[in-house]
Amino acid sequence: xxxxSGSSARSRGRRPAGSGTREAIEKVARRQFAExxxxxxxxxxxxxxxxxxxxxxxxxxxxxxxxFVAVVELPFDPETVFDQLxxxxxxxxxxxxxxxxxxxxxxxxxxxxxxGVIRAAASEKPAAEMVREMITTRLLLPLARxxxxxxxxLRAALLGSQIVGLTFVRHxxxxxxxAEADRDRLVAAIAPVLDHYLTGPLGEAx
Amino acid sequence: xxxxSGSSARSRGRRPAGSGTREAIEKVARRQFAExxxxxxxxxxxxxxxxxxxxxxxxxxxxxxxxFVAVVELPFDPETVFDQLxxxxxxxxxxxxxxxxxxxxxxxxxxxxxxGVIRAAASEKPAAEMVREMITTRLLLPLARxxxxxxxxLRAALLGSQIVGLTFVRHxxxxxxxAEADRDRLVAAIAPVLDHYLTGPLGEAx
Numbered sequence: 001x002x003x004x005s006g007s008s009a010r011s012r013g014r015r016p017a018g019s020g021t022r023e024a025i026e027k028v029a030r031r032q033f034a035e036x037x038x039x040x041x042x043x044x045x046x047x048x049x050x051x052x053x054x055x056x057x058x059x060x061x062x063x064x065x066x067x068f069v070a071v072v073e074l075p076f077d078p079e080t081v082f083d084q085l086x087x088x089x090x091x092x093x094x095x096x097x098x099x100x101x102x103x104x105x106x107x108x109x110x111x112x113x114x115x116g117v118i119r120a121a122a123s124e125k126p127a128a129e130m131v132r133e134m135i136t137t138r139l140l141l142p143l144a145r146x147x148x149x150x151x152x153x154l155r156a157a158l159l160g161s162q163i164v165g166l167t168f169v170r171h172x173x174x175x176x177x178x179a180e181a182d183r184d185r186l187v188a189a190i191a192p193v194l195d196h197y198l199t200g201p202l203g204e205a206x
Numbered sequence: 207x208x209x210x211s212g213s214s215a216r217s218r219g220r221r222p223a224g225s226g227t228r229e230a231i232e233k234v235a236r237r238q239f240a241e242x243x244x245x246x247x248x249x250x251x252x253x254x255x256x257x258x259x260x261x262x263x264x265x266x267x268x269x270x271x272x273x274f275v276a277v278v279e280l281p282f283d284p285e286t287v288f289d290q291l292x293x294x295x296x297x298x299x300x301x302x303x304x305x306x307x308x309x310x311x312x313x314x315x316x317x318x319x320x321x322g323v324i325r326a327a328a329s330e331k332p333a334a335e336m337v338r339e340m341i342t343t344r345l346l347l348p349l350a351r352x353x354x355x356x357x358x359x360l361r362a363a364l365l366g367s368q369i370v371g372l373t374f375v376r377h378x379x380x381x382x383x384x385a386e387a388d389r390d391r392l393v394a395a396i397a398p399v400l401d402h403y404l405t406g407p408l409g410e411a412x
Contacts, residue, residue: 039329118328118374119328119329121328121378121379122324122325122327122328122329122374122378123245123325123328123329128378128379128380131375131379131381132379132380132381132382135375135381136381136382153382153383154383154384154387154391154395157375157381157382157383157384157387158384158395158396160371160375160381160384161368161371161372161374161375161376161381161384162367162368162371162399163371164371164374164375165366165367165368165369165370165371165372165374165375166367166371168324168328168367168370168371168374169337169341169363169366169367169370169371170367172327172328172334173327173334173337173338174334174338175337175338175341175342175363175366175367176338176342176359176363177359177360177363178360178363178364178366178367181360181363185360185408185409188408188409189360189364189403189408189409190364192402192406193368193399193402193403196398196399196402197395197399200398202391202394202395203391203394203395
């Protein structure tokens with residue numbers, strides 16, 4: 001990507017398109033996506049807070065979805081979470097995993113990031129690639145491998161299908177009563193499913 | 207919605223914006239969404255095949271997503287499917303339901319409709335309302351009620367979370383190996399989950 005001349009930005013007293021500008025836009029975008037959510041964040045609002053011409057944001061990053069994919073960061077450290085989920089004195093892995101996912105999604109900033117990725121993945125290839133990576137490389141496949149069941153790739157994808165679907169129905173679309181249901185209630189309902197996908201007999205008749 | 211004057215359409219020898227035009231656009235749109243899929247269908251392509259000015263399509267229906275919601279139809283009759291799933295000589299409800307859903311999604315036209323609804327629901331309120339209706343009114347709640355377990359609303363929403371998530375991960379985003387997995391393999395893997403949500407103990411520890 002070109003950095004552009006920045007002349008139009010300078011002409012209105014804004015931050016020039018030089019060094020540090022891209023980073024400043026990224027920082028503002030990251031905060032706005034987390035605080036305002038994906039639908040509530042605009043290229044114009046980011047440009048305004050970063051003190052640059054709105055066209056410069058498009059020039060650096062392309063579309064809003066491309067900008068989102070460029071700046072989004074996982075709201076937790078995977079290895080730390082795996083260590084907690086898989087601690088030797090921690091049975092009930094499905095229950096712990098369900099509790100972690102549902103708890104994460106109750107934090108507004110984390111929820112905005114996760115729902116933003118899923119919303120964007122529904123229509124944009126870079127965000128869809130991010131969802132694939134989360135499931136196959138960064139989060140669920142490493143977890144399934146550490147648990148040690150057969151066929152970890154399929155287990156990770158099945159876990160992903162339930163976690164993505166839960167997020168979609170509870171937080172993106174908002175289906176009653178899943179949208180309002182108590183977290184502990186849902187942990188109990190979903191834990192056996194996550195346990196089944198992590199360690200159950202996948203290929204046999206039920 | 208207004209029907210418009212149609213003068214711009216007439217001036218280029220196209221179909222006028224009079225009676226039957228809206229229906230003609232709907233018919234073309236329904237077919238193109240089913241055959242080309244949601245991403246492959248354009249307002250311009252629909253207008254071209256319907257023989258109307260592209261602006262008239264927007265005038266009647268608004269955005270592509272609004273047009274999609276206006277014309278989309280379920281690719282099956284729910285009551286007939288429920289009767290088959292719940293026939294007295296048909297045990298293994300989870301397995302039958304998983305087979306029905308996965309089989310439906312292997313039909314390209316049905317898959318285009320279902321993935322189109324889910325894609326659109328990720329960003330547009332009318333499509334999100336359609337997903338809520340499918341789960342709470344038209345499909346999964348009536349099914350859960352006929353099965354007769356406790357708390358059918360929550361069971362329907364949980365079923366919806368798994369079915370939407372499976373569609374999203376297998377057909378919208380395409381996560382390996384779920385995207386390519388054999389149908390019978392997935393039926394076996396998912397059937398216990400659907401059984402759990404339909405009839406299992408939701409509120410207890412696993």
